[in-house]
Amino acid sequence: MSSGTLYDKVWNFHQVKELPGGATQLFVGLHLIHEVTSPQAFSALNEKNLEVKFPNLTVATVDHIVPTLNQQRPFSDPLAEEMLTTLEKNCKTHGIKFHGIGSNSQGVVHVMAPELGLTQPGMTVACGDSHTSTHGAFGAIAFGIGTSQVRDVLASQSLAMKKLKVRRIWVDGSLQKGVYAKDLILHIIRLLGVKGGVGFAYEFAGPAIKKLSMEGRMTICNMAIEGGARCGYINPDETTFEYLKGKEYSPKGQEWYKAIKWWKSLASDSEAKFDDEIQLDGSSIEPTVTWGITPGQGISIKEKIPNPDELPMNEQQIAKDACKYMNLEANQPIEGTLIDVCFIGSCTNGRLSDLQEASKIVKGRKVSSGIRAFVVPGSQKVAKEAKQKGIDKIFLAAGFEWREPGCSMCLAMNPDKLEGRQISASSSNRNFKGRQGSANGRTLLMSPAMVAAAAINGKVTDVRKLLQE
Amino acid sequence: MKQEFPKGEIKAIRGRSLVIKGDDIDTDRIIPARFLKCVSFSALGEQVFADDRKELKGKHPFDLAQHKGSNILVVNDNFGCGSSREHAPQALMRWGIRLIIGESFAEIFFGNCLALGIPCMTSSKQEITKLQNLVNENSNQIWDFNLKELSISNKKESFKLDLEGGAYKMLFSGKWDATSQLLDAEEKINNTVKDLPYLNNFK
Numbered sequence: 001m002s003s004g005t006l007y008d009k010v011w012n013f014h015q016v017k018e019l020p021g022g023a024t025q026l027f028v029g030l031h032l033i034h035e036v037t038s039p040q041a042f043s044a045l046n047e048k049n050l051e052v053k054f055p056n057l058t059v060a061t062v063d064h065i066v067p068t069l070n071q072q073r074p075f076s077d078p079l080a081e082e083m084l085t086t087l088e089k090n091c092k093t094h095g096i097k098f099h100g101i102g103s104n105s106q107g108v109v110h111v112m113a114p115e116l117g118l119t120q121p122g123m124t125v126a127c128g129d130s131h132t133s134t135h136g137a138f139g140a141i142a143f144g145i146g147t148s149q150v151r152d153v154l155a156s157q158s159l160a161m162k163k164l165k166v167r168r169i170w171v172d173g174s175l176q177k178g179v180y181a182k183d184l185i186l187h188i189i190r191l192l193g194v195k196g197g198v199g200f201a202y203e204f205a206g207p208a209i210k211k212l213s214m215e216g217r218m219t220i221c222n223m224a225i226e227g228g229a230r231c232g233y234i235n236p237d238e239t240t241f242e243y244l245k246g247k248e249y250s251p252k253g254q255e256w257y258k259a260i261k262w263w264k265s266l267a268s269d270s271e272a273k274f275d276d277e278i279q280l281d282g283s284s285i286e287p288t289v290t291w292g293i294t295p296g297q298g299i300s301i302k303e304k305i306p307n308p309d310e311l312p313m314n315e316q317q318i319a320k321d322a323c324k325y326m327n328l329e330a331n332q333p334i335e336g337t338l339i340d341v342c343f344i345g346s347c348t349n350g351r352l353s354d355l356q357e358a359s360k361i362v363k364g365r366k367v368s369s370g371i372r373a374f375v376v377p378g379s380q381k382v383a384k385e386a387k388q389k390g391i392d393k394i395f396l397a398a399g400f401e402w403r404e405p406g407c408s409m410c411l412a413m414n415p416d417k418l419e420g421r422q423i424s425a426s427s428s429n430r431n432f433k434g435r436q437g438s439a440n441g442r443t444l445l446m447s448p449a450m451v452a453a454a455a456i457n458g459k460v461t462d463v464r465k466l467l468q469e
Numbered sequence: 470m471k472q473e474f475p476k477g478e479i480k481a482i483r484g485r486s487l488v489i490k491g492d493d494i495d496t497d498r499i500i501p502a503r504f505l506k507c508v509s510f511s512a513l514g515e516q517v518f519a520d521d522r523k524e525l526k527g528k529h530p531f532d533l534a535q536h537k538g539s540n541i542l543v544v545n546d547n548f549g550c551g552s553s554r555e556h557a558p559q560a561l562m563r564w565g566i567r568l569i570i571g572e573s574f575a576e577i578f579f580g581n582c583l584a585l586g587i588p589c590m591t592s593s594k595q596e597i598t599k600l601q602n603l604v605n606e607n608s609n610q611i612w613d614f615n616l617k618e619l620s621i622s623n624k625k626e627s628f629k630l631d632l633e634g635g636a637y638k639m640l641f642s643g644k645w646d647a648t649s650q651l652l653d654a655e656e657k658i659n660n661t662v663k664d665l666p667y668l669n670n671f672k
């Protein structure tokens with residue numbers, strides 16, 4: 001049993017009571033909702049004649065289904081329009097703040113909430129979306145929930161939950177030039193496996209983590225769930241406070257100082273007990289790319305696609321499946337793999353610094369002919385700030401498309417889809433079969449800078465080569 | 470015949486079984502993302518495993534005539550990984566599934582099934598393989614699941630199954646519908662609110 005960790009402390013603050021089944025009733029400090037997983041929850045609420053208990057603790061936006069070319073209402077897809085109007089109606093009926101299209105604060109829920117200062121250390125954050133783990137970057141306990149639990153949180157601002165074990169992942173050293181938070185988390189998932197974190201919360205710590213910006217930290221925590229850990233978190237520190245200072249929903253005046261004091265007290269104690277500890281060296285990590293159909297099937301840019309027969313027994317079957325589906329050959333270097341589509345965006349890597357790093361690679365170069373490359377900012381705010389810095393111009397000049405904010409081709413619930421067997425270089429978080437909108441489309445996950453490099457060369461490229469030139 | 474959705478105590482389930490083989494079958498496969506565009510769950514049953522079914526052109530277990538009306542699904546390892554979307558268990562439930570047996574389940578998927586009154590029972594790899602083979606030998610046989618005995622059996626064989634204690638109690642008592650239970654604690658919820666620094670100006 002862990003003790004003295006941030007997870008334990010935040011858990012204790014939010015414990016309502018022990019439930020008969022052995023679960024805990026846990027209070028939810030911030031509930032985020034979007035158009036995909038909330039409508040059924042609201043109807044269930046209505047069926048049971050229940051009210052939203054704390055409407056001011058739920059915040060809504062729209063992200064999954066929004067088109068990125070033309071956001072004029074009504075949307076041309078009637079189903080998408082229906083989902084959005086349903087959410088608008090539900091928010092209005094129940095007095096929930098909605099950050100809609102054209103509000104300047106709409107965006108992918110895991111991008112817009114942090115940038116508004118809604119996500120703060122010490123909170124419990126829940127959302128009907130598995131990448132809710134993102135918010136753990138602030139030292140919050142944040143986890144994805146299903147639609148029934150969305151209903152429960154709306155009705156009671158709490159849910160039934162089992163306490164997780166805590167594994168500390170300590171990363172020494174610092175990331176090399178051309179290696180980003182995305183590479184680090186892909187590397188960790190490769191090491192521990194996509195199921196390695198089941199039953200655990202991941203605490204990411206150590207010098208390499210401390211040096212990351214808040215945006216890098218969000219990338220790490222975002223993908224904790226891809227490693228099986230329902231939540232991942234990082235202890236709050238000066239970087240966290242600096243980021244939060246002055247944000248719309250951050251505490252102000254005297255409260256700010258009191259808040260910092262409380263936030264500091266939440267960090268895991270130096271003598272905290274973890275259920276498990278793992279240590280790795282961040283300096284030795286190289287740009288990492290997935291070649292298969294799970295985020296755990298990653299290799300460094302210098303490696304070859306593994307031969308399934310040479311992998312540990314339990315990885316062989318899925319590796320064979322992956323080789324077949326991806327139509328990639330074992331023992332071939334991943335570098336040089338030809339691609340069709342480049343996507344920069346998503347709640348993993350659709351933030352300002354992601355676009356900025358990618359734009360450095362793109363600047364003064366051209367997208368390779370025949371490649372469709374596009375950038376989808378994670379939120380209205382990201383889009384605005386990027387434009388102020390002229391980042392959109394750099395991408396456009398190189399031949400990228402510059403789109404309106406949304407989830408877009410991360411899961412292709414809007415018109416942005418792969419076609420047929422197309423293969424993408426993508427800064428998103430999932431490479432599952434059919435994930436990007438075509439039942440046999442293929443996805444290679446990598447950092448946004450690596451996606452940019454792939455766009456320029458038309459094939460998987462070690463971004464460090466373009467950084468040197 | 471359309472079965473009713475689960476309600477009340479879930480102590481026994483009787484019916485025919487079908488098998489979906491493979492580890493790490495994620496929720497995107499159970500219900501591809503393009504079907505999530507709905508404001509109600511009602512049509513999901515027909516779309517379950519849509520892409521896999523399309524690929525197999527009528528040969529997918531969920532399309533085979535002999536499996537029509539089956540209500541017990543036997544799977545392998547880490548079933549339901551990936552996205553937390555409840556559309557996946559909803560789609561399975563609306564197709565007719567009332568019980569899932571496998572080597573292991575992704576956590577969120579397990580919880581989402583529980584919240585619908587669908588038990589996700591586990592057993593060892595060997596046992597599951599044996600059970601899957603038996604099921605595939607004769608898809609017409611009737612299986613009896615007994616929660617109290619943690620077992621599933623046909624006329625000849627019985628398999629021991631596992632379920633962690635909390636979920637067991639919830640299904641056994643019929644209290645897997647969490648909302649009412651949570652609302653019982655209204656006063657305690659209000660007390661928790663009073664003690665949370667960030668909801669009280671960090672006093």
Ligand code: SF4
Binds near residue numbers: 064110347410
């Ligand atoms: S960007 Fe992708 S992973 Fe993130 S919330 Fe949207 S669909 Fe989900």
